[in-house]
Amino acid sequence: MRYCYFNGKILPFEETKIGINDLGLLRAYAAFDYLRTYNGKPFRWHDHYSRFKNSALELNLPFGYSEHELQQIIEQLLVKSEKVDACIRLILTGGYSEDSMTIAEPNFIIAIEDLPMSNPEMYENGVKLITCEYLRDVPPAKSTGYLNAIKLQPMKLEHNAFDILYTWRGEVLEITRNNFFIFKNNVLITPVDNILHGITRKVVLELAKSNFTIEERRVDVAELQDADEAFLCGTTKKAIPVVEIDAYKIADGKVGENTKIIMALFDEYVQNY
Amino acid sequence: MRYCYFNGKILPFEETKIGINDLGLLRAYAAFDYLRTYNGKPFRWHDHYSRFKNSALELNLPFGYSEHELQQIIEQLLVKSEKVDACIRLILTGGYSEDSMTIAEPNFIIAIEDLPMSNPEMYENGVKLITCEYLRDVPPAKSTGYLNAIKLQPMKLEHNAFDILYTWRGEVLEITRNNFFIFKNNVLITPVDNILHGITRKVVLELAKSNFTIEERRVDVAELQDADEAFLCGTTKKAIPVVEIDAYKIADGKVGENTKIIMALFDEYVQNY
Numbered sequence: 038m039r040y041c042y043f044n045g046k047i048l049p050f051e052e053t054k055i056g057i058n059d060l061g062l063l064r065a066y067a068a069f070d071y072l073r074t075y076n077g078k079p080f081r082w083h084d085h086y087s088r089f090k091n092s093a094l095e096l097n098l099p100f101g102y103s104e105h106e107l108q109q110i111i112e113q114l115l116v117k118s119e120k121v122d123a124c125i126r127l128i129l130t131g132g133y134s135e136d137s138m139t140i141a142e143p144n145f146i147i148a149i150e151d152l153p154m155s156n157p158e159m160y161e162n163g164v165k166l167i168t169c170e171y172l173r174d175v176p177p178a179k180s181t182g183y184l185n186a187i188k189l190q191p192m193k194l195e196h197n198a199f200d201i202l203y204t205w206r207g208e209v210l211e212i213t214r215n216n217f218f219i220f221k222n223n224v225l226i227t228p229v230d231n232i233l234h235g236i237t238r239k240v241v242l243e244l245a246k247s248n249f250t251i252e253e254r255r256v257d258v259a260e261l262q263d264a265d266e267a268f269l270c271g272t273t274k275k276a277i278p279v280v281e282i283d284a285y286k287i288a289d290g291k292v293g294e295n296t297k298i299i300m301a302l303f304d305e306y307v308q309n310y
Numbered sequence: 311m312r313y314c315y316f317n318g319k320i321l322p323f324e325e326t327k328i329g330i331n332d333l334g335l336l337r338a339y340a341a342f343d344y345l346r347t348y349n350g351k352p353f354r355w356h357d358h359y360s361r362f363k364n365s366a367l368e369l370n371l372p373f374g375y376s377e378h379e380l381q382q383i384i385e386q387l388l389v390k391s392e393k394v395d396a397c398i399r400l401i402l403t404g405g406y407s408e409d410s411m412t413i414a415e416p417n418f419i420i421a422i423e424d425l426p427m428s429n430p431e432m433y434e435n436g437v438k439l440i441t442c443e444y445l446r447d448v449p450p451a452k453s454t455g456y457l458n459a460i461k462l463q464p465m466k467l468e469h470n471a472f473d474i475l476y477t478w479r480g481e482v483l484e485i486t487r488n489n490f491f492i493f494k495n496n497v498l499i500t501p502v503d504n505i506l507h508g509i510t511r512k513v514v515l516e517l518a519k520s521n522f523t524i525e526e527r528r529v530d531v532a533e534l535q536d537a538d539e540a541f542l543c544g545t546t547k548k549a550i551p552v553v554e555i556d557a558y559k560i561a562d563g564k565v566g567e568n569t570k571i572i573m574a575l576f577d578e579y580v581q582n583y
Binding site (some may be wrong): 041043050051053054055056057058059060061062063064065066067095096097126128130131136137138139140146148150153174175180181182183184185186187188190191 | 314316323324326327328329330331332333334335336337338339340368369370399401403404409410411412413419421423426447448453454455456457458459460461463464
């Protein structure tokens with residue numbers, strides 16, 4: 038059984054309900070974060086807590102929990118759910134609003150979720166992305182705003198793609214729920230503006246800096262076709278090679294050697310976390 | 311007591327709850343519509359029903375209710391809530407998703423709400439708007455996506471403005487929850503692309519066509535300063551004169567004569583609805 042935390046109580050996830058006048062439901066007004074554990078320990082908890090707190094601040098939502106307090110709640114949820122490793126979803130909504138527009142006392146949810154099944158083939162052979170012109174609302178805040186990501190799922194399936202790479206006015210941004218990197222002449226390059234700053238992105242940059250020169254900068258769409266390698270990264274995906282974007286292959290369509298180094302560094306890091 | 315309809319049942323609004331794994335809450339994935347009654351009758355029900363059905367279609371959400379069936383449910387809710395006139399909120403969510411991304415069987419809510427208090431001063435003296443660069447996600451669909459509108463509320467209060475007028479790449483679009491019009495040389499001009507096509511907007515255009523030449527077209531931001539008159543319209547607001555935008559006044563800052571004609575036509579229309 039999966040458990041969740043809801044406004045001070047620990048409850049079975051499937052039985053936990055929220056009033057329909059919550060601003061998260063009525064107006065898509067909610068801060069969000071998502072993390073996983075490795076070896077039973079919330080991965081980079083300090084980073085996730087800080088980002089969630091910042092998203093709440095960006096959305097003018099009061100949030101009083103300390104980093105330590107929340108970590109203890111997460112640990113209780115893992116024990117009660119009888120899980121060593123799991124994913125953890127944090128949602129802080131605009132609360133039960135009187136007029137459906139004014140922020141009220143936030144409702145706060147922490148839900149424990151099963152780790153998604155991993156597909157080794159993606160890591161061995163790489164995946165395909167398709168591009169789509171889109172800029173998320175309030176890019177610096179992680180919110181529940183994934184309308185566009187879900188709406189585009191049929192297009193993704195139609196093109197037999199793994200996910201969608203957002204571009205905006207000629208600039209490469211991010212994937213629906215992940216960050217994106219390319220290698221060019223052994224330099225690791227990744228967008229820096231108008232994206233959500235993923236914690237996995239941060240870890241990749243930390244791990245890569247002793248092996249590669251790093252450029253965090255604007256990436257033009259035109260650079261995609263010239264890239265030597267590409268990969269994506271995210272909480273549940275670690276680093277996955279990208280070998281095809283829209284109608285063209287990245288380099289020769291094979292997983293790049295530098296990408297393999299990143300994948301190995303990441304695996305080593307989480308094994309010992 | 312206010313009542314709502316939730317997946318086939320009529321329940322007291324305040325006691326109605328939805329599971330926290332609903333895609334409307336987790337991913338802001340929900341179609342939305344909003345209407346009011348005049349003289350106990352849902353105003354332009356056919357138009358609202360058609361738009362809601364189209365929003366559901368845009369979001370790939372199955373929706374099987376007929377126009378007549380829904381109207382009967384709304385009438386039952388009004389009787390049970392002991393209201394002659396009220397506002398009606400329709401929400402169709404992505405349902406209880408197994409993986410937090412895949413659309414499931416939608417949850418459907420109809421909620422009865424009190425009519426907002428009307429402020430006669432706004433109609434007599436007009437209101438101020440401030441502009442902000444923003445394009446809604448999936449513009450042709452009315453969704454619950456109002457993150458930006460709520461986030462901007464403090465800025466609105468700070469500027470002592472009534473609401474926010476969205477502009478995009480030099481083009482005037484719409485207000486957070488309303489449509490926008492100007493008069494120039496007695497021609498009624500309103501944006502037509504990248505906006506939500508309001509039902510009140512439609513009624514205004516129907517009523518205005520015997521008195522004015524109408525242009526539904528791209529409106530440049532530069533045209534705002536040269537406008538002779540401006541107004542906004544929406545479900546609960548009817549037509550409200552706009553006399554100030556950002557730092558400048560529209561014409562002499564007084565309510566325009568043509569706008570008064572529109573307001574009178576609208577009042578007459580709803581009185582006899």
